[in-house]
Amino acid sequence: MATNEAAAIVPHEEPNPALLHHFVTEEQQKNAASLGMWLFLAQEVMFFGGMFCAYLVYRYKYFGDFGSASQTLNIWYGAINTAVLLCSSLTVVLAVRAAQLNKRKALTMWLVFTILLGLVFLGVKGIEYKEKFENHHVPGPSFAYHGTVPSHPDQQVNPRHAEIYFSLYFAMTGMHALHMIIGVGLFGTLAVWAWRGKYSANYYTPIENAGLYWHFVDIVWIYLFPLLYLIDRHR
Amino acid sequence: MxxxxxxxxxxxxxxxxxxxxxxxxxxxxxxxxxxxxxxxxxxxxxxxxxxxxxxxxxxxxxxxxxxxxxxxxxTHEKLTGLVIVSAIFFLFLLLTLSMADYTTRLWH
Amino acid sequence: MATAVPVDVTERETYLNSGYGIKSWLLTRDHKRIAILYLLSVTLFFFIGGFFALLIRLELLTPAGDLVQSDTYNKLFTMHGQVMVFFFLIPAVPAVLGNFLIPIMIGARDLAFPRINLLSWYLYIAGGLLMVYTILAGGVDTGWTFYTPLSTEFLKTDVITAAIAIFIAGFSSILTGLNFIVTIHRMRAPGMTWDRLPLFVWSHYATSIIQVLGTPVVAITLVLVALERLLHLGIFNPALGGDPLLFQHLFWFYSHPAVYIMILPGMGIVSEIVCCFSRKRIFGYKAMALAVLAIAVLGFLVWAHHMFVAGISVYSALVFSLLSYFVAVPSAVKVFNWTSTMYKGSITYQTPMLYAFGFIGLFTIGGLTGLFLACLGIDVHVTDTYFVVAHFHYVMVGGMVLAYLAGLHFWWPKITGRMYPEGWGKLAALIVFIGFNLTFFPQFILGYMGMPRRYHAYPAEFQVLNVLSTAGATILAVGYLLPMVYFVWSIRYGKPAPANPWNAAGLEWQVPSPPPTSNFEEQPIVTWEAYNYEELGEIPDQQEVPVGH
Known part of the structure; x- marks a missing residue:
């Protein structure tokens, strides 16, 4: 660890051990990794995009039913989780900064904080899912829904349409949670390696790319929160 | 290596x-x-x-x-912006061209 | 460098002799070895898919259902489609030839992410094994398109494993595309500017855009199909308030551009070959490069022409019909420019060029009949008939498979260091061309007469044309097996290939055949334009090439 940190201070005439054989310069390697990560995120946009498309279509078709079903969600869970994720995004930014400044302990600490915040998010999500189970709002044989369209209190909601809302709710938040779990696992590995001194100002690409991934997952939630929890409450 | x-x-x-x-x-x-x-x-x-x-x-x-x-x-890298814009553009295509069907149907 | 220092092929270090044993292959990160792994595996899946095609054609020899009944027949055409589309047509050219050639063509030592490249192959194999399991467990009968609610509600077969197999193979495809884009952006040698890139690289760049941005949509759609089947959700099930057309929108958003994943790399191959065997610079380089990008982007705007009779809104059908015609423009630019490149060229008729001729003609027929189908009125008449089947086989087999064979022959000396037997090559090219047309041209007529696809039995009046088609398929099978035999033969008995047997332009011909593991001894610096054939002279007569120098 000590040698690694020393190497960062001395201008390195020797080739960086992290430079892979098929790259000519470190800059080339770093730019390749960064572009690769951004392309991966572009892929992720389209991956979630399929579900956003389904949401948009059914929200258009079953507007009132979606509004009613949306009201059953607890805004506070959603808002708290948004805040938790935003905090974790900040800790990721600080982790990258610590890596850039060669601060091994700070880097590890911020990564651990990120993991903890990720777990808090997943915990809150778990509580929400549990409530859905108790209220029979999980799509499937036991699904039951009674409610009226918000703007037309005399109009009953078609439970099948509400079930589609909850199918999409579980698909979207479930896929998001799966990404969170992968992210937590990723940061767990990185935290161990960071503690062992694998990263320095010379080489912190994995931290940076994992950070980009985490911010992306945050952005997905930034959209899921209003779409699922907020926008149909009055109509 | x-x-x-x-x-x-x-x-x-x-x-x-x-x-x-x-x-x-x-x-x-x-x-x-x-x-x-x-x-x-x-x-x-x-x-x-x-x-x-x-x-x-x-x-x-x-x-x-x-x-x-x-x-x-x-970032000094213009490519990052290009990747972001492309992703948003293709998502936009998916959403608008799909919705173009649903919003103009004569039957329901 | 084309006249490099003579080195004995048996002693020089190449990517083939740099390590022996199964581990040196299964754990390799060398793009050339991974390409060979892909070559073996896509060939396997090609013959699995071909086996189903053979059974389909055998059943259709007679009007009655005598070989198989409808249940089995449904499985046959489904497995044929899924294996061919997802495990042969989509990966074949990019993962084999693209993988092998792109780094060398741009003067790099490897792809940007060698480990991810190997991961792609393992994902492909994982998906492939799951597909094989699905086949052995009884197969699926959804049609390759997985249309809901048939696939989610009514069929008793293993739809979920088939969907997961294709999901996994999809991520293999995404990672290959991602790797190519980064490689082409970041790994080019000094002087290899964007306007000096071989069109093969350009077309793979366009293909990769589709792979990265299209494939995830079908991936999540198949996840939803699997979930819906497992948990009886209603997202795509009209009985539960869902909309089956939404499935079709999401499916075709990827699966129409997927056609361009198949054909664009083939166009790249043909551009290389047409220049080489006409000894001319490509006509309209910039237009050719722009055309592949235009096809890639426009390809995303046309998907609902698969749904004209499915009940989409007439207004959006009109728009999609118009947009579908637009794709014809860059496609026509490609065909015109290949033709113009050949004009007044000194053309020689080696095997790769014969396949390229076949490609240009058959792709044009496939493309033009696509315009019929983009036309709303005609589409209503021929939807789900053999006209559609013939159309897409002209593009996928007449286009993509012929281009793949053209590329395999063209670069076989580079890949293996051995020449294939030219006489046999020409014969096989002829057999493939005749067999292909005899198989699929009658299907245009059958379709126009109204024979629907996906039925195992048909009225007796269609029999003559069906017999012709089955006869053609038999000839085609011979045409496919022949190269298999002489390619394998040539690895042992073929003449050792010189570095540049065709006297072709391009960096890949400046390294020895087969290339060393690191491709280039020292980093090349490119100072010439692509396809500088006027500086290269004629193709040497193969008999007089000083073999092994």
Whole structure:
């Protein structure tokens, strides 16, 4: 660890051990990794995009039913989780900064904080899912829904349409949670390696790319929160 | 591993942007305020405006995260922007051309 | 460098002799070895898919259902489609030839992410094994398109494993595309500017865009199909308030551009070959490069022409019909420019060029009949008939498979260091061309007469044309097996290939055949334009090439 940190201070005439054989310069390697990560995120946009498309279509078709079903969600869970994720995004930014400044302990600490915040998010999500189970709002044989369209209190909601809302709710938040779990696992590995001194100002690409991934997952939630929890409450 | 690498072409890593704690925390606070704002507005009945306000705030937050937390504002790499714009563009195609069918159907 | 220092092939270090044993292959990160792994595996899946095609054609020899009944027949055409589309047509050219050639063509030592490249192959194999399991467990009968609610509600077969197999193979495809884009952006040698890139690289760049941005949509759609089947959700089930057309929108958003994943790399191959065997610079380089990008982007705007009779809105059908015509423009630019490149060229008729001729003609027929189908009125008449089957086989087999064979022959000396037997090559090219047309041209007529696809039995009046088609398929099978035999033969007995047997332009011909593991001894610096054939002279007569120098 000590040698690694020393190497960062001395201008390195020797080739960086992290430079892979098929790259000519470190800059080339770093730019390749960064572009690769951004392309991966572009892929992720389209991956979630399929579900956003389904949401948009059914929200258009079953507007009132979606509004009613949306009201059953607890805004506070959603808002708290948004805040938790935003905090974790900040800790990721600080982790990258610590890596850039060669601060091994700070880097590890911020990564651990990120993991903890990720777990808090997943915990809150778990509580929400549990409530859905108790209220029979999980799509499937036991699904039951009674409610009226918000703007037309005399109009009953078609439970099948509400079930589609909850199918999409579980698909979207479930896929998001799966990404969170992968992210937590990723940061767990990185935290161990960071503690062992694998990263320095010379080489912190994995931290940076994992950070980009985490911010992306945050952005997905930034959209899921209003779409699922907020926008149909009055109509 | 490095036997092929041409040491003479090794240049030091270019100056990466190191975000200051102050500006990061400032962005973070703005994001939290936006979250509180969007949650609060949801309780007020603005008619169709509820949707617009919620999505505008979400987009504003997303832009902040992309520009500042993901360092896109400071990158010298034009390609990053191109990748982001392409992804959004193709998502836009998927959503609009699908909705073009649903919104113009003569049957329901 | 074309006249490099003579080195004995048996002693020089190449990517083939740099390590022996199964581990040196299964754990390799060398793009050339991974390409060979892909070559073996896509060939396997090609013959699995071909086996189903053979059974289909055998059943259709007679009007009655005598070989198989409808249940089995449904499985046959489904497995044929899924294996061919997802495990042969989509990966074949990019993962074999693209993988092998792109780094060398741009003067790089490897792809940007060698480990991810190997991961792609393992994902492909994982998906492939799951597909094989699905086949052995009884197969699926959804049609390759997985249309809901048939696939989610009514069929008793293993739809979920088939969907997961394709999901996994999809991520293999995404990672290959991602790797190519980064490689082409970041790994080019000094002087290899964007306007000096071989069109083969350009077309793979366009293909990769589709792979990265299209494939995830079908991936999540198949996840939803699997979930819906497992948990009886209603997202795509009209009985539960869902919309089956939404499935079709999401499916075709990827699966129409997927056609361009198949054909664009083939166009790249043909551009290389047409220049080489006409000894001319490509006509309209910039237009050719722009055309592949235009096809890639426009390809995303046309998907609902698969749904004209499915009940989409007439207004959006009109728009999609118009947009579908637009794709014809860059496609026509490609065909015109290949033709113009050949004009007044000194053309020689080696095997790769014969396949390229076949490609240009058959792709044009496939493309033009696509315009019929983009036309709303005609589409209503021929939807789900053999006209559609013939159309897409002209593009996928007449286009993509012929281009793949053309490329395999063209670069076989580079890949293996051995020449294939030219006489046999020409014969096989002829057999493939005749067999292909005899198989699929009658299907245009059958379709126009109204024979629907996906039925195992048909009225007796259609029999003559069906017999012709089955006869053609038999000839085609011979045409496919022949190269298999002489390619394998040539590895042992073929003449050792010189570095540049065709006297072709391009960096890949400046390294020895087969290339060393690191591709280039020292980093090349490119100072010439692509396809500088006027500086290269004629193709040497193969008999007089000083073999092994």
């Amino acid at each position: 490095t036997e092929h690498s041409n040491a003479s072409q090794n240049t030091a890593t270019p100056h990466e942007h190191i975000s200051s704690i102050g500006s990061s925390v400032a962005i973070w606070i703005v994001l939290l305020i936006c979250t509180a704002l969007t949650a609060g507005v949801a309780f007020i009945d603005l008619g169709p405006l509820n949707t617009i306000v919620a999505l505008t705030i979400a987009t504003f937050k997303a832009i902040l995260v992309v520009l500042f937390f993901m360092h896109v504002k400071y």
